[in-house]
Amino acid sequence: MTAVITGIGVFAPNGLGTEEFWKRTLDGTNGIGPITRFDASGYPVQLAGEIEGFDPAEHLPGRLLPQTDRMTQFALVATDWAMADAGADGEDFDPFDRGVATASSAGGFEFGQKELQALWSQGPEHVSVYQSFAWFYAVNTGQISIRRNMRGPTGVIVTEQAGGLDVIGQARRHIRRGTSMVVTGGMESPLSPWAVAAQVPSGRLSFRGDADTAYLPFDERAQGCVVGEGGAMMIVEDLEKARARGAAQIYGEIAGYAATFDPRPGSGGGNRLAAAIEAALADAGLTAAEVDVVFADAAGTPELDAAEAAALTEVFGPRGVPVTAPKTMTGRLSSGGAPVDVAAALLAIRDGVIPPTVHVTREAFPDGLDLVREARQGAVRTALVVARGHHGFNAALVLRAVS
Template identity: 60%
Template sequence: MTPTAVVTGLGVIAPNGVGADEYWAATLRAEGGIRPLERFDPEPYPARLAGQVPDAAFDAAEHLPSRLLPQTDRMTRMALVAADWALADAGVDPAELPDYDMGVVTASASGGYEFGQRELQNLWSKGPEHVSAYQSFAWFYAVNTGQISIRNGMRGPSGVVVGDQAGGLDALGQARRNIRRGTPLMISGAVDSSLCPWGWIAHLSTERISTREQADDAYLPFSTRACGHVPGEGGAILVVEDADAVRRRGGARPYGTVAGYAAGLDPAPDSGRPPALRRVVERALADAGVTPDQVDAVFADAAGSPDLDRAEAAAISAVFGPYGVPVCAPKALTGRLSSGGAPLDVVAALMSMRHGVLPPAGPVTGAADGLGIDLVTGAPREHRVRTALVLARGEGGFTSALVLTEPSGDQ
């Protein structure tokens, strides 16, 4: 019998809430985390807002050994702490489990940009003897997987995936694959942070960044006033386990089951072929063994650019029918967190499943006419969620979909 992959622990560090409960409460209050950039002077740049995790809300020195601080980038510190919280939430002590029964798969869109920029500046301005030896790995996109593995003694199947925004779902899909191959426990998800001048230029190069100055007007996915997105930092790390292993150890009831997953790549822009999203959704649903009428909510990619929003709305309407399913866009409160955004949406979907309520799309007052989607706006909507679909698309055409279902009664 194929093992069932269930989510048992959540670790969240988001611009509008540090900790899963804090994030969820802020999201239901439509409390945003988009604010003027503070970690460098944004004045020379056309965009000056970001989804930032406030220093007052997250101080890595309060959670990690001092020896780790000089050798890690901000994103890695957040990922390590989020992993600790996810394990605690799942009731798992890694020291009590065999090393090879635990693995780690994370996603990254940028690696340790802030660390890398600082060391390159040291190289240019002071010389190579002033470059940290930790530069050899702290900038690397696989560093979060490595540091989580080392910190927790996890020697099972591990890896990293790179798919921009879609990567966070790809990591969870890979975690499920490893559960099915026999690994009892996987740490998965993603945390990204690239709010430094080097990273900011990379964001701006996409030409899809909002340049509006007001936080409640800058990132409005599916709105008539959509004008691009606001980049952000943070994300979520999750514990994914074999349901039978959870029962054997007497763990708490899981948040939900990773029931289906699919990924694809958009065709070349001038090919005349449709985007990959619709067929990816259909494959994910087929993989989960559910039909469109069984899906209770869609957590959208919510790109915030009119053309991408129209394409996503068209795919949702094609699969579920016009206004056929509630659509949530909690990213409107945090900004788009690169690979960390989709795992954070997975957390929101699992919380919706547990509490029977859908989160509103922050400052968005309604979907644009003609999109044909039932966007949840204004206030939380009470709604029974047995099955949820989470979507993500990344720069370059990466496209992924994940289906979550309620845990069965015997899990």
């Protein structure tokens, strides 16, 4: 069976909805700005990629609002958008023939912080019963499956940024095993005081206060990334079944996927990102020369950027393939970041244009990477998306146009 993506719903700091996100991405619109969700004046981190202009009450029934974290509200609405995009709303279906697989990293941090504050300040009787699940990593999967009456294979993957690709690979497995449709993707909102404080010790965040220079992957001035909220949800189906039901469009095929794990630091082993890329290409039956663009992980720290540049050069050769990192406009969205890159890659295939990597002006690896710094027109048939998570997770996904 051939697994294809037929619907996309994007929540990004530079655009709500797939087409708005895509337009602003091609325009180079920066979604990074000062943190407004709380007073961050006492924090070393002053900037984030925030979602603006979203009122959950306009999109969800009132009963769901008190029992859901912000990231779950994003996920539910993005799923609605993706289902509508796929033309799959209102259809009769076997509930056990449709599944849900999501990625998560932070969980419902904001909801959890609010309830812990109630516990500390007012006592246990003031803690919401919804705290029992609203904070949990698997809650998006559960809420989507309940709301959409999808009782087939379900699950959650927690491998930080890499999880956004790992879960799409999992959705492909379900399709190959006979499930007709899987809702998949990742969504995050780690911008509460507790959530930001938990990320500062990683040593990977930029402390710059200028939105145009805070996050500069593959730049000589790189000193860390900017965190953000959002992600993307997608509809994965079997190609023949999608065509049979009259799917509104088919964005592309999930042609290849692979994951690797870096050895323990100090053990003498090397980075395993190149191995993940090569395995994903082999899974797709493609050579490196057949890839038209790479959507980079773009960690934004000198050491991690150098490792990624070395891996891409090893697989593709010096300047062997266009490389882009449109997440410079959104910040790193943890498990939501890679699904947004997948959405951008599918739209690049659809429209024949590679989105830009903004703000990078002093390239650190000009001899190794062909970094796309302005939108580049040209046919895109095959795209590679790579992602790395904290503590050694690597994932690679190959997307291909469907004839």
